[in-house]
Amino acid sequence: MAALTFxxxxxxxxxxARAGVITTDHGQIETPIFMPVGTVGSVKxxxxxxxxxxxxAQIILGNTYHLYLRPGLEVLEAAGGLHKFNGWSKPILTDSGGYQVFSLAASRKITEEGVMFQSHIDGSRHMFSPERVMDIERTIGADIMMAFDECPPYPSDYKYAKNSMHLTHRWLDRCFTRFNSTEDKYGYTQNLFPIVQGGTYKDLRVESCQYIASKDAVGNAIGGLSVGEPMExxxxxxxxxxxxxxxxxxxYLMGVGTPWNILNCIHLGVDMFDCVMPTRNGRNGMLFTTKGVINIRNKKWASDFSLLDDELDNNASNYYTKAYLRHLxxxxxxxxxxxxxxxxxxxxxxxxxxxxEHILAGDFASWKDDILPVLQTRL
Structure with missing residues (x-):
């Protein structure tokens, strides 16, 4: 088995904008790529x-924090890892729990050792250290494991962002030490991506990028964005x-975003994306389509018997009408x-x-400029 290649x-x-191919032991991923979020081992x-x-989909995500709590490591290990547990045979990436540390601010304590937090399920207390997170991600069985980091809130003052970044770097050293001293599980290669932090301060971001790059990992992630800062x-x-x-x-740009965010960030050189928006917004009746954005609950769709989106090749879009989906x-x-x-x-x-396809054809920028206004139209 071989390490991830790009x-x-x-x-x-x-x-x-770049087109590429990531190769893992569970298959290839053509980039740029969007990764559906399967927080607890299931894309909702x-x-x-x-x-x-x-x-x-070519790759999906699992979440270390949530999978650690439920179903728990004993179940996942007994199953032979998350691939065997949920029946997904392609690559899986696991977040490290760093974002949950950010979102659980009211019930966690950050120290040099790691993060003590309370379970959102039963209030029990748990410690995540860099070493512990590496062990958990090994047991989950991710093809791509994310390093344990602290995601500072927006806005953060310079001192907090700097101290947080250096803590993330020290934790990264410990992640690599643990990762390099432990074996792959379940018979395939697992890979570790570090995460850039530094808040919204240019010198800190440059310093963090350089530190992350010095690790010569097989891939790198950009964290700490899409946490409330202005889009620009x-x-x-x-x-x-x-x-x-x-x-x-x-x-890999973590947690981004809208369709227009994704196209603009592909233009800037990003290869991998994930976000809960397509499923979360979908469950609330917001549809992203090739012709613009639809609120399917609106009365205007009650007698619209056109297909959801005739540009897309899938049973949901090509089989059901807007009127029927609104009815549901x-x-x-x-x-x-x-x-x-x-x-x-x-x-x-x-x-x-x-x-x-447009990157490969050489006309991505002009295509992006043409399609962006269409995608952002409210229908």
Whole structure:
């Protein structure tokens, strides 16, 4: 078994957008790519078969914090890892729990050793250290394991952002020490990505990128963005990080975002994305389509018998009408949540596939500029 590799296939003269192929022991991932979020081992309201056939996902996410609490490491290890447990045969990436540390601010304590937190399920107390997180991610069985980091809130003052970044770097050293001293589990290679932090301060971001790059990992992640900062600031710091991080390694922008966020960040040089937006917004009746954004609960769709989106090649979009989906939502039928989730994820995977094709064709920038106003239209 071999470590993750990245082949950079094409760049464009008038854009930093890249097309490439990531190869793992569970298969290849064509970039740029969007990764559906399966927090507790399941992409909400979507089966693994639908992820494969309708959505055409190439990789999904699991969350270390949530999987550690439920079903727990004993169950996952007995199953042979998350792939065997949930029946997903393609690559899996696990977040380290660092974002949950950020979001559980009221019930956790950060020290040099790690983070003591209370379970949101039963209030029990647990310690996540860099070493413990590496062991947990090994046991979950991720193809790509994220380093344990602290994600500072926005806004953070300079002193806090600097201290937080250095803590993340010290934790990263410990992650690599533990990772390098432990074996892959379940018979395939596991890979570790470090995470850039530094808040919204240019000198800190540059310093963090350089520190992360010095680790010569097989891929790198940009964290601490899309946490409340203005959109233009997110683009500014994404561009800065892409300029600093190695060109020959995949770049993963964590937790981003809307379809237009994704296209703009592909333009800046990002290869990998994840976000709960397509499923979360879908369950609330917001559909992203090739013609714009739909609130399917609106009365205007009650007698619209056109297909959800005839540009997409999946059963949810090509089989059901807007009127029927609206009926499901206003009737509180569970099927509505499922169809909206499948549709939105299919759209996101369609979008990054289109982006890839236009990068390979050499006209990504002009295509992006043409399609962005369409995608942002409220229908």
């Amino acid at each position: 082949e950079l296939q094409k760049t464009n003269d008038n854009s930093k 309201a979507v089966t693994q078969q639908q992820l494969n056939t309708d959505i055409k 600031m997110m683009y500014e710091f994404t561009q800065l990080c892409c300029e600093e991080l190695p060109e020959n390694k995949p770049r 939502f206003v009737s509180d039928e569970i099927l509505g949540l499922q169809l909206a989730s499948i549709h939105n994820l299919s759209f996101y995977l369609w979008l990054v596939k289109q982006a890839r």
